Amino acid sequence: MSRWKELPTELHPHVRQLVVRLRRLKDHGGLSMRQLAAKTGYSAKSWERYLNGRSLPPREAVEAMARVAGDEPTRLLALHEIAADRWGQPRTAPPADSGSTPAESGSTPAGPGPEPDEERPHGRSHRVAVVAGTVTLVLAVSAALVLAVRFTGTTGSGEGEGDRGGRAAAAPTTAGASRSPVPYTCRMERAAGRWYAGNSRTQDAILAYGHAGPEVAEAQCLLRRAGLSPGEVDGIYGPLTQRAVKRVQKRDGLVVDGIVGPHTWKALREMAPT
The missing domain is CATH 1.10.260.40 (lambda repressor-like DNA-binding domains)
Incomplete structure (x- = not known):
């Protein structure tokens, strides 16, 4: 090493x-x-x-x-x-x-x-030990979430593998064992030049194929408002949602990877309807 x-x-x-x-x-x-x-x-x-x-x-x-x-x-x-x-x-x-x-x-x-x-x-032994413990804990949590996504993708929904990137506090959960979708609504409002749908006010949560939660529902509402159908607003990041995200990224000159990050959130919240 x-x-x-x-x-x-x-x-x-x-x-x-x-x-x-x-x-x-x-x-x-x-x-x-x-x-x-x-x-x-x-x-x-x-x-x-x-x-x-x-x-x-x-x-x-x-x-x-x-x-x-x-x-x-x-x-x-x-x-x-x-x-x-x-x-x-x-x-x-x-x-x-x-x-x-x-x-x-x-x-x-x-x-x-x-x-x-x-x-x-x-020197600095005590502080080094504290920081090392914190880093180890963060990496362990991230690894557990990645394994949960992979397990879900192979045993349940048939959707692709999701991964958690960026900040742990901002990342959504992965699709669970229950097959019943959570009902979400789109309550659109505009504040400070940006659109919000009432499910999440995040600006930088990382969303990828297989994720689930209110952040996904928020992105689906914003996609629907922009005239790009993500399918049902069910809070599950499936193939239709991924396809709509890629259309947004292509339209705005972003990297077309189907992953919603800070730049894609900015585009979604400021985008005019098509």
Whole structure:
């Protein structure tokens, strides 16, 4: 496993989350920078900048990393979308600690010649332990939710696999064992130049195929208002909803991936009817 150094302290937490995840994938694959460059098509110097937090990796590089590491790219791409939206923004509060462990703490890979931000080998033990425990808990919850989505997609609804990306508090639940749809209504209102349907006021929840909940119903109402039929407003992200989302993304020049993130929410809430 690579020994990492600290990331810049001014890096936004969502950007830090993406970089830490990329480092984990590199360590898991046991790849050197040269090997990573050869397998992804991006130079070793580029990966050093990406994993050092000095440059935001392009979407294609993130997808290539997931492919090389054998990881499901949906959640990683969702993290990249949020990180791209926050890139260049300062931290909202001073960090409790800049890292957790050499592999998880937001650090750059050790290379020839020390840098000013090189991690001290000792000290800060208590804070490091607290941060490491928090990171472990968040990753464990995320992994459990991904497994729940996969289980639902193969044993019940027949819908594709959903994945949870971005912020845990904003993400919807996955379709449960019950087959009875929850009744939702669309109570459209306009506030501050944006449309709301009365089910959720989220601006950045990540929705993907197989998700379920009021956030999905909100997106379905907004799609219906824009003249793009998502099927029944039942709070279940199925094929009709995914197709309507892709039409919105194509119409607004967004990445057409069928995943509702911050940019797609903005388009839905500000879109005029067709």
